[in-house]
Amino acid sequence: MRVAIVGFGFSAEKSHVPVYRDRSDINLTAAVDPVTARRAAALRQYPNIRVYETFSDLLEEYSDEIDIIDICLPNALHLENIKQALLANKHVLCEKPLVLNKNEYNELVHIANEQKRILYPCHNYKFAPSIVHAAYLIKSGEIGKPLFASFNIFGAGFQRGVPHWQPDWRKDKALAGGGIMSDHGLDAISVAQTLFGGSPQRISAHTRSLNEADSQLEDLAIFCLDWEEKLINISLSSIGSIPKAYYRIQGTEGEISIENNDVFLSVQNKPVQHIFVPTYFDDPGHANWFNGLIDNLLDCINTKNTEPFPLMEAGLVLDIIEKANSSSYNGGVWMGLEFIPKSLQLVS
Numbered sequence: 001m002r003v004a005i006v007g008f009g010f011s012a013e014k015s016h017v018p019v020y021r022d023r024s025d026i027n028l029t030a031a032v033d034p035v036t037a038r039r040a041a042a043l044r045q046y047p048n049i050r051v052y053e054t055f056s057d058l059l060e061e062y063s064d065e066i067d068i069i070d071i072c073l074p075n076a077l078h079l080e081n082i083k084q085a086l087l088a089n090k091h092v093l094c095e096k097p098l099v100l101n102k103n104e105y106n107e108l109v110h111i112a113n114e115q116k117r118i119l120y121p122c123h124n125y126k127f128a129p130s131i132v133h134a135a136y137l138i139k140s141g142e143i144g145k146p147l148f149a150s151f152n153i154f155g156a157g158f159q160r161g162v163p164h165w166q167p168d169w170r171k172d173k174a175l176a177g178g179g180i181m182s183d184h185g186l187d188a189i190s191v192a193q194t195l196f197g198g199s200p201q202r203i204s205a206h207t208r209s210l211n212e213a214d215s216q217l218e219d220l221a222i223f224c225l226d227w228e229e230k231l232i233n234i235s236l237s238s239i240g241s242i243p244k245a246y247y248r249i250q251g252t253e254g255e256i257s258i259e260n261n262d263v264f265l266s267v268q269n270k271p272v273q274h275i276f277v278p279t280y281f282d283d284p285g286h287a288n289w290f291n292g293l294i295d296n297l298l299d300c301i302n303t304k305n306t307e308p309f310p311l312m313e314a315g316l317v318l319d320i321i322e323k324a325n326s327s328s329y330n331g332g333v334w335m336g337l338e339f340i341p342k343s344l345q346l347v348s
């Protein structure tokens with residue numbers, strides 16, 4: 001498959017390109033970026049690719065040489081570029097969050113179906129090795145019936161983009177679209193979906209903006225999801241100094257806890273089992289998770305599956321974020337969720 005990257009910044013360089021380089025089934029043929037230094041960075045790694053200042057230039061000159069457009073742009077630029085790619089008859093891989101609201105999402109799902117193209121958001125936490133392993137343990141019945149989970153994700157400020165463009169675009173609501181809910185919140189919901197399958201019925205949330213950014217994007221969120229007879233409690237903050245993520249899942253017969261590369265399985269009357277699963281949550285590029293995601297994207301393309309599960313999950317996440325804001329505004333009241341995903345299942 002021939003791929004062109006649109007937006008050659010941090011995520012393209014540190015997460016996508018290292019994986020494309022090692023795969024024989026992906027051929028990177030072009031990159032688009034308005035910034036000279038970023039086009040130069042692309043050429044340093046791939047001297048033989050075409051580089052363009054605008055996506056329209058690429059489509060005009062080189063469209064026949066591309067099967068997949070890989071969009072690694074700041075969030076608010078996803079919608080228009082995805083539309084352009086789908087209408088040019090390309091499959092689309094797009095960094096997360098896919099879009100900023102449910103109207104944009106519905107419009108894109110409609111266009112992808114009309115064009116019979118695959119639209120695949122990069123929900124890479126579904127492919128994080130320790131999460132996949134914990135999902136396997138739950139599915140195998142190791143902890144009995146799951147009852148409760150608690151996720152704590154502590155970030156250290158807004159992540160910065162490459163210095164050559166607008167490194168602080170995540171503090172600008174017009175470009176970022178949202179704060180921690182659409183960043184670590186999306187990932188935590190994706191982890192819950194991978195561990196438990198299905199989808200939640202309601203949410204109660206409290207969000208706060210403690211940062212000094214003018215846009216007052218939320219950087220603290222505590223929410224509870226009522227998820228098919230389980231309660232999932234998620235605490236997110238980006239106001240700390242050291243990034244850390246902890247996941248604990250309690251079942252009727254045992255418990256799983258995940259801290260970075262260490263998975264601990266505690267089952268009644270047995271010694272705690274420690275399983276080392278190299279995952280590296282603290283590496284923001286997460287390049288080692290990207291291979292599984294690309295395998296799944298190519299599988300969706302080959303089987304003409306126009307409802308890849310990360311696309312269904314993206315709709316669920318947008319519904320959860322919208323209801324989290326309403327719940328928090330109303331003092332944490334429970335809000336029902338409306339998005340009924342057709343095909344949300346465990347990653348096998």
Ligand SMILES: NC(=O)c1ccc[n+]([C@@H]2O[C@H](COP(=O)([O-])OP(=O)(O)OC[C@H]3O[C@@H](n4cnc5c(N)ncnc54)[C@H](O)[C@@H]3O)[C@@H](O)[C@H]2O)c1
Nearest residue numbers: 007008009010011033035038072073075095096161162165
């Ligand atoms: N999956 C993950 O774990 C992960 C990690 C980091 C970032 N992301 C996501 O990746 C996306 C990009 O984030 P980033 O950190 O790489 O940002 P970045 O600022 O490092 O890179 C953005 C790039 O886009 C370029 N650009 C700006 N306008 C453009 C346009 N109109 N056409 C083409 N290129 C344009 C900029 O010059 C820059 O090189 C975001 O959606 C972010 O949420 C995901």
